[in-house]
Amino acid sequence: MHSKYIFGPFLRKVKRGNVEISDDIYSDAHFADFYNRSINEKFEINDLDFYREKINSDDVVLEIGSGNGRVFNVLSREGVNIYGIEPQVEMIKYIDTSYRDKIFNIGIEDLETIKDIKFTKIIIPATTVSLFSEEQFKSFLIKTKDLLDIHGSIIFDFLKPSCIKENCEKVSNFKTADSVFFVSNAIIENKYVLNIYMEGNDVKKVGYSVKNLHTIEYFEKVSTELHYKLKILYNGENIYFLELDNCDE
Secondary structure, X not given: OOOOOOOHHHXXXXXXXXXXXEOOXXXXXXXXXXXXXXXXXXXXXXXXXXXXXXXXXXXXXXEXXXXXXXXXXXXXXXXXXXXXXXXXXXXXXOOOOOOHHHEEOOOHHHHHHOOOOOEEEEEEOOOHHHHOOHHXXXXXXXXXXXXXXXEEEXXXXXEOHHHHHHOOOOOEEEEOOOOEEEEEEEEEOOEEEEEEEEEEOOEEEEEEEEEEOOOHHHHHHHHHHOOEEEEEEEEOOOEEEEXXXXXXX
């Protein structure tokens, strides 16, 4: 039985047979490598520069979803005191070995295992927040109260639902030295679903990732409820950058 989250041309590839299916593209070696190569594509703003500008020299930073080290490695080399969490071992191999001991191999559900560190900034780049449901994000905000400095903040970005809907089911293709990748998105049961097909080196594989649609209204509501002060740092055509200040005294 094929996943309900595989659609259109990707489903047709699967039905033809001889195609592997990966339901976790972030731990799959082929798709993790593709992610590492393609993530540098920008939306309308250079998010690395944006986060860099918000971090001070004396900040202690925690990055949620350090992934391929695109942000973590750069900031570490620049002298930022940054830690990260990343649940996928396949992604951690992209973290510079000099800084790998500052990566916690956990997900957000295990934040309470981080002890004896107070963070002045928690950042969630690359629209990673879309991987969390509303319930998971609320739980995350509750747990970060124990990790955040009393004057700390959480900074993250997310795609506007209107942008996601406008770009649904458009297929893009990317070539590497030995493989070709086809990528598209769809909205299925109010979820934002990514499909990837790769072919190369005698491998044919379809992978998918299920993300959540979030709205500014939700973040305003949950911030007020849990005593954070929400600030809109950037309101672009396709993307928001928000900062949630810890209001606990």
